[in-house]
Amino acid sequence: MKDLTPQEMLRIDLHPPKTPWMDIPVKIKPGVYCYPAKPEKLEVVGMPHPHKWSPLDDDWGLPEDWKEIVLNGMRERLEKYRSFKIFMDICVRCGACADKCHFFLGSGDPKNMPVVRAELIRSVYRGEFTRAGRILGRLAGGRKLTEDVLKEIWYYMFQCTECRRCSLFCPYGIDTAEVTIIGRELINLLGLNINWIQEPVANCYETGNHLGLLPHTFKQNIEFMCMDIEEFVGIKIDPPFNRKGAEILFVTPSGDIFADPGIYTLSGYLMLFEHLGLDYTWSTYACEGGNFGFFTSMEMAQRLNAKIYHEAKRLGVKWILGGECGHMWRVVHQYMATFNGPADFLEEPVSPITGTKFENAKSTKMVHISEFTADLIKHNKLKLDKSRNDHLKVTFHDSCNPSRGMGMFEEPRYIIKNVCNNFYEMPENTIREQTFCCGSGAGLNAGENMEIRLRGGLPRANAVKYVHERFGVNMLACVCAIDRAVLPASMSYWVPEVKVAGVSELVGNALIMEGENERSVDLRGEPIPGRGEEEVSEDV
Amino acid sequence: MARGGIDQLIGILTEQKGSIVEKWIQKIHETYPPETANFFRKERNKFANPVGSTIQEAAGPIIEELLEPRDSEVFYKHLDSLIRVRAVQDFTAYAALSIFFALKGAIRDIVGKQVRREGLEWALLEFESRVDRMTLLAFDIFMQCREKVWEIKRDDLLKRPFVLSGGMCASYMVRRGQKHLKKAKGSNNPSLN
Ligand code: SF4
Numbered sequence: 001m002k003d004l005t006p007q008e009m010l011r012i013d014l015h016p017p018k019t020p021w022m023d024i025p026v027k028i029k030p031g032v033y034c035y036p037a038k039p040e041k042l043e044v045v046g047m048p049h050p051h052k053w054s055p056l057d058d059d060w061g062l063p064e065d066w067k068e069i070v071l072n073g074m075r076e077r078l079e080k081y082r083s084f085k086i087f088m089d090i091c092v093r094c095g096a097c098a099d100k101c102h103f104f105l106g107s108g109d110p111k112n113m114p115v116v117r118a119e120l121i122r123s124v125y126r127g128e129f130t131r132a133g134r135i136l137g138r139l140a141g142g143r144k145l146t147e148d149v150l151k152e153i154w155y156y157m158f159q160c161t162e163c164r165r166c167s168l169f170c171p172y173g174i175d176t177a178e179v180t181i182i183g184r185e186l187i188n189l190l191g192l193n194i195n196w197i198q199e200p201v202a203n204c205y206e207t208g209n210h211l212g213l214l215p216h217t218f219k220q221n222i223e224f225m226c227m228d229i230e231e232f233v234g235i236k237i238d239p240p241f242n243r244k245g246a247e248i249l250f251v252t253p254s255g256d257i258f259a260d261p262g263i264y265t266l267s268g269y270l271m272l273f274e275h276l277g278l279d280y281t282w283s284t285y286a287c288e289g290g291n292f293g294f295f296t297s298m299e300m301a302q303r304l305n306a307k308i309y310h311e312a313k314r315l316g317v318k319w320i321l322g323g324e325c326g327h328m329w330r331v332v333h334q335y336m337a338t339f340n341g342p343a344d345f346l347e348e349p350v351s352p353i354t355g356t357k358f359e360n361a362k363s364t365k366m367v368h369i370s371e372f373t374a375d376l377i378k379h380n381k382l383k384l385d386k387s388r389n390d391h392l393k394v395t396f397h398d399s400c401n402p403s404r405g406m407g408m409f410e411e412p413r414y415i416i417k418n419v420c421n422n423f424y425e426m427p428e429n430t431i432r433e434q435t436f437c438c439g440s441g442a443g444l445n446a447g448e449n450m451e452i453r454l455r456g457g458l459p460r461a462n463a464v465k466y467v468h469e470r471f472g473v474n475m476l477a478c479v480c481a482i483d484r485a486v487l488p489a490s491m492s493y494w495v496p497e498v499k500v501a502g503v504s505e506l507v508g509n510a511l512i513m514e515g516e517n518e519r520s521v522d523l524r525g526e527p528i529p530g531r532g533e534e535e536v537s538e539d540v
Numbered sequence: 541m542a543r544g545g546i547d548q549l550i551g552i553l554t555e556q557k558g559s560i561v562e563k564w565i566q567k568i569h570e571t572y573p574p575e576t577a578n579f580f581r582k583e584r585n586k587f588a589n590p591v592g593s594t595i596q597e598a599a600g601p602i603i604e605e606l607l608e609p610r611d612s613e614v615f616y617k618h619l620d621s622l623i624r625v626r627a628v629q630d631f632t633a634y635a636a637l638s639i640f641f642a643l644k645g646a647i648r649d650i651v652g653k654q655v656r657r658e659g660l661e662w663a664l665l666e667f668e669s670r671v672d673r674m675t676l677l678a679f680d681i682f683m684q685c686r687e688k689v690w691e692i693k694r695d696d697l698l699k700r701p702f703v704l705s706g707g708m709c710a711s712y713m714v715r716r717g718q719k720h721l722k723k724a725k726g727s728n729n730p731s732l733n
Pocket residue numbers: 100101102103113114117159160161162163164165166167176177180437
């Protein structure tokens with residue numbers, strides 16, 4: 001601590017104060033907060049009050065009537081969302097949720113207890129909107145909205161990944177993730193979004209995907225992976241783009257098109273579709289399954305989601321197949337049909353290979369790639385050589401959204417067990433509904449907040465470490481692009497021996513394709529042990 | 541200082557090991573806010589309480605190794621797990637490492653009176669220098685952890701779309717490039733040697 005004199009150093013007390021949370025002022029720290037949104041990225045989508053500011057400054061450049069804006073926004077949402085009003089009213093502060101959040105568990109900061117996180121906003125609700133709170137103030141758990149309170153809310157709304165683990169344990173079903181969602185909406189009324197969310201939103205609006213890949217780059221990156229496949233597998237693939245009249249539109253998060261190791265999951269998709277001779281198409285317009293709008297406001301989520309149905313209509317496809325993504329599936333499963341449906345120009349999805357009707361997708365017309373692949377395996381439509389994955393000892397991380405958000409637990413496990421011989425589950429209280437978040441979801445996968453990401457990633461990593469030490473697990477499989485982007489960082493800090501892969505990558509490795517090479521390398525171009533090509537010495 | 545003194549002290553410390561471990565754990569917990577400390581102490585499930593269980597699992601073996609050095613790898617592993625957590629939590633470097641000085645306090649709290657009664661003050665000082673050496677080692681580990689965090693931040697940057705818009709992620713390109721280089725080298729391409 002550079003600002004301590006040697007004398008002060010001698011007097012230092014290392015014990016934190018025993019003060020109630022409301023009296024501990026917020027201290028915004030590097031490594032925890034994300035950089036503010038660039039004004040031009042707010043302007044692109046017409047969001048209010050774009051301005052330059054820094055979380056470390058005293059003056060955040062708020063509009064003069066900021067307090068009124070927030071309180072009006074809150075009033076409006078209390079009327080509009082019954083759930084929000086209920087969540088504000090009924091918490092009995094029983095504490096059942098308190099120790100369930102990965103950010104509390106990893107950081108030890110009591111303000112990361114879900115009950116306190118919600119209380120940051122609830123105290124303002126009481127202090128500004130309820131009679132008891134207005135009169136009794138602190139005695140009734142209320143406080144007024146001040147700049148410091150706003151800063152505190154901002155700081156902690158961006159330390160919640162909206163994972164909903166806490167809600168699983170609340171006897172009243174209070175969903176703190178929804179409180180965070182509203183909290184972020186209020187923050188956005190003042191132009192205080194973080195750039196890591198806002199830039200993808202603006203990109204998605206302008207180019208169709210978070211990364212801002214232009215159509216030719218999007219296409220070129222997919223072709224890149226086709227070149228890899230040709231080299232490693234010996235199969236030439238010429239994927240279809242923007243093809244009108246295809247039966248199926250395939251949409252996946254753009255992380256799969258751009259970033260290592262998601263791109264190997266992309267190879268898996270490409271090979272599977274080629275092998276099946278699937279009548280499908282990619283779109284360079286609806287080229288993002290993810291939806292950072294969902295981390296901004298409901299309205300933005302709706303706007304960005306709309307392009308998927310528009311494109312499906314324009315291309316005249318029958319139904320939509322979706323890739324491995326987390327929050328994309330929460331949006332599809334819980335909101336898409338009401339946001340932008342009914343999609344009655346589409347048909348109820350039927351697998352052209354097995355004839356299976358995906359009745360669960362009747363309303364959205366969108367099927368998850370794991371459901372599709374599991375069905376193929378179940379009907380013996382894939383020839384698989386599991387032994388190609390024998391050097392891998394695999395465990396599966398349930399991503400928060402596909403598990404808690406849509407209830408998908410079995411399909412990925414079924415696939416993994418059919419393409420790998422070595423599969424080990426992590427402890428029960430860390431998987432399925434109770435899964436721990438990767439620690440970087442809901443738009444918090446930036447680089448500048450790495451300390452909080454690593455804190456939040458600890459509970460998941462702790463369980464991975466256990467199966468690594470006990471069974472020698474060396475591969476963490478998942479069905480989410482954010483997981484693939486962030487778990488490698490978390491693993492390299494907590495359990496460096498464990499790598500990360502999408503389930504479809506493991507499928508691609510095991511898939512026996514007609515006319516393929518003798519496989520000596522995997523989809524990453526790395527030698528498969530015992531299959532000929534050994535690693536050339538590392539010292540380049 | 542006669543050899544007997546330190547042996548006698550180690551005997552006393554070994555006898556009181558359970559209480560010392562407990563006291564040290566309590567002092568580590570106290571570096572967190574009270575409600576957090578309470579949770580770290582109470583929740584016994586390893587997976588529901590990763591920080592608390594890391595402290596719980598590391599403290600005993602570390603003290604055992606100090607009393608009777610046996611397996612330096614085990615010692616290092618436990619030190620690492622303890623520091624790795626604190627290196628990314630909301631602590632300054634001195635606060636993160638203060639727990640090793642707290643161990644001295646824990647020992648004095650438990651056996652201080654007996655040490656004085658039996659005239660073993662010098663032996664205690666000698667033992668405390670073992671704790672100091674461990675603290676230096678801990679400092680090394682702390683720095684490695686911090687450097688690792690920066691390394692991760694750097695690698696993360698390579699995967700950022702905004703750095704290299706309009707192409708493939710840099711980390712993939714670097715890996716691809718290296719692979720081709722390695723292959724070419726393997727085939728003895730003279731231009732690369
Ligand atoms: S939704 Fe997840 S991140 Fe947010 S408070 Fe609940 S457990 Fe924590």
